[in-house]
Amino acid sequence: MSTSSDIKPELRTVAQAPSSVRGTRLTLQAATLGRRDAPVLADVDLDIARGEILTVVGPSGCGKSTLLRTLASLLPPLAGEIDQDGHPLAGPSAERALIFQEDALLPWRTLRANVELPLAIGRVPRSERRVQAEEWLARVGLADHARQLPHRVSGGQRQRAQLARALAGRPRAVLMDEPFGALDAQTRAGMQDLLVEVLRGTGATVVFVTHDVDEALFLGDRVALLGAGRLLAVRDIPRPRDRTALDDPARVALRRDVLTSLGT
Amino acid sequence: MSRPAPRAGRYRRPLPPIGRYALRVAALAAALGLWQVLTSLDVDLWLRFSQFPTVTDVAHAFADRVSGADYWTDLTDSLTRIVTGFLLAAVLGVAGGVLVARSRLAEDLLGPLLEVVRPIPAIALVPVAILLFPSNEEGIVFITFTAAFFPVLVSTRHSVRALTPVWEEAVLTMGGGRWRILGSVVLPxxxxxIFGGLSVGIGVSWICVISAEMISGQYGVGYRTWQDYTIVNYPGVFVGMVTIGVLGWLTSTTVELLGRRLTRWLPRTSYVPGARPTPSRTLAPARPAPAAVRTEQPSGTEEARDEHLV
Structure with missing residues (x-):
């Protein structure tokens, strides 16, 4: 995005909180996930470290969204245990924000009012809410669109507003469900850069679901592969969030591995 | 509302707003003129206009009434009854609709009862109202309330059930609770x-308040109209009918305008039906280009224009 250059200076002022403390650790032990009549993922053991970006890839219908919705506590686990920092999850909470693929902004609220919503829920005083919401919108390059209704702006702008809304609540984990899936390739690359910029300094743990292997390998510290109703593997990604790492031999090899395991 | 939509659509483009107003006034004047001609000439074909009061008779009666105190008492009585009944119906209808849509227990407890009572015409509840309430006044309000309650309840229930689940889930993951979801997602x-139901409800309320006044009222436009009928004062009957028409039109316009104001966030095309670019016989083949331009022009002006033309 053209605005990424004027985002950086603001970031420093915001990252007052020691960034390493904000994240949260999420652990799944022998967890079975899905709806009661239709379990999708069985026997999942996964340890998501504080402040890391874990990307999740897999064919459609493999349970990527189910995993996220379970981590957000919108869906209870059918078996096993899911902990946050060693304590079992107890219902949805502002600590674990969820970003949806599209159309999750409330259409009757302006972009700014949408971003103010988590602040209102968190009992931030009204005047402070407005200031913070405008800051977040500026950070994702939407300062000029703060008073627009969601259906008046483009799909990419709506997703940026969703990102601002999710981060405004200062969550300790951000769960993202194919947030850029509906965007064209060019907008998507811009959004990935923006996401990296904006996340830096929040220290939040991120679980990012995508069907795009290249996106997963660019954004993630680690990538989790789902398929055949199971967690197939979790792999470390060499040189994450580095656009020049595309032809790094280690990255190329990992990309081939991931594609083969998804193909079978 | 007053005129079929396709006709309004066809005349929309060639005529500026002033022209549309003029057309509406002219249509009304033409209807009055026809009435005057038929009644003053005592036309007695299959339809008999000989006993019918003329427009001027009615106008004289109207002028007499308006200068007297009774007319205004009737008016305020009827308005008080309908406003009370309708507001009660709006509040309880929305509350009941949300409750039934969101709670399985409420649905099981209230659902069957509501479904059985719903088909009963509100006006058929006059005997019940007479038995239940100490005075006619409360009975009439009760009947008005019942008339508007069910349309509001049913449309609230449907629209709450049709809400996108993602909105609720988003608020849940922001840490919002039950009341936050109610106030920030469900109601807006x-x-x-809900306004669809309120529009239907205010119309049915008028029918019922007038009927109830005719049966059991003391004062009120419906009561006066029926009184005039029993003493064979036909111009008086027509004064009553005109009053009912104007009051009904004013109240439903109020509801309509309030609804538009509160739902301004809706994407335009799915809302104002008149704004649809209807293919018009006279224009489409000859001038295709302006039609394309029209769909692109900002819709704000159309909205502003439409609000005054309800």
């Missing part, structure tokens, strides 16, 4: 549907 999201 269901508002377009």
């Amino acid at each position: 999201g269901a508002l377009p549907g």
Whole structure:
């Protein structure tokens, strides 16, 4: 995005909180996930470290969204245990924000009012809410669109507003469900850069679901592969969030591995 | 509302707003003129206009009434009854609709009862009202309330059930609780549907308040109209009918305008039906280009224009 250059200076002022403390650790032990009549993922053991970006890839219908919705506590686990920092999850909470693929902004609220919503829920005083919401919108390059209704702006702008809304609540984990899936390739690359910029300094743990292997390998510290109703593997990604790492031999090899395991 | 939509659509483009107003006034004047001609000439074909009061008779009667105190007492009585009944119905209808849509227990407890009572015409509840309430006044309000309650309840229930689940899930993952979801998602999201029910409800309320006044009222426009009929004062009957028409039109316009104001966030095309670019016989083949331009022009002006033309 053209605005990424004027985002950086603001970031420093915001990252007052020691960034390493904000994240949260999420652990799944022998967890079975899905709806009661239709379990999708069985026997999942996964340890998501504080402040890391874990990307999740897999064919459609493999349970990527189910995993996220379970981590957000919108869906209870059918078996096993899911902990946050060693304590079992107890219902949805502002600590674990969820970003949806599209159309999750409330259409009757302006972009700014949408971003103010988590602040209102968190009992931030009204005047402070407005200031913070405008800051977040500026950070994702939407300062000029703060008073627009969601259906008046483009799909990419709506997703940026969703990102601002999710981060405004200062969550300790951000769960993202194919947030850029509906965007064209060019907008998507811009959004990935923006996401990296904006996340830096929040220290939040991120679980990012995508069907795009290249996106997963660019954004993630680690990538989790789902398929055949199971967690197939979790792999470390060499040189994450580095656009020049595309032809790094280690990255190329990992990309081939991931594609083969998804193909079978 | 007053005129079929396709006709309004066809005349929309060639005529500026002033022209549309003129057309509406002219149509009304033409209807009055026809009435005057038929009645003053005592036309007695299959339809008999000989006993019918003329427009001027009615106008004289109207002028007499308006200068007297009774007319205004009737008016305020009827308005008080309908406003009380309708507001009660709006509040309880929305509350009941949300409750039934969101709670399985409420649905099981209230659902069957509501479904059985719903088909009973509100006016058929006059005996019940007479038995239940100490005075006619409360009975009439009760009947008005019942008339508007069910349309509001049913449309609220439907629109709450049709809400996108993602909105609720988003608020849940922001840490919002039950009341936050009610106030920030359910009520605003269901508002377009609720106003659909309110528009229907205010219309049915008028029918019922007038009928109830005719049966059991003391004062009120319906009561006066029926009184005039029993003493064979036909111009008086027509004064009553005109009054009912104007009051009904004013109240439903109020509801309509309030609804538009509160649901301004709706994407335009799905809302104002008149704004649809209807293919018009006279224009489309000859001038295709302006039609394309029209769909692109900002819709704000059309909205502003439409609000005054309800």
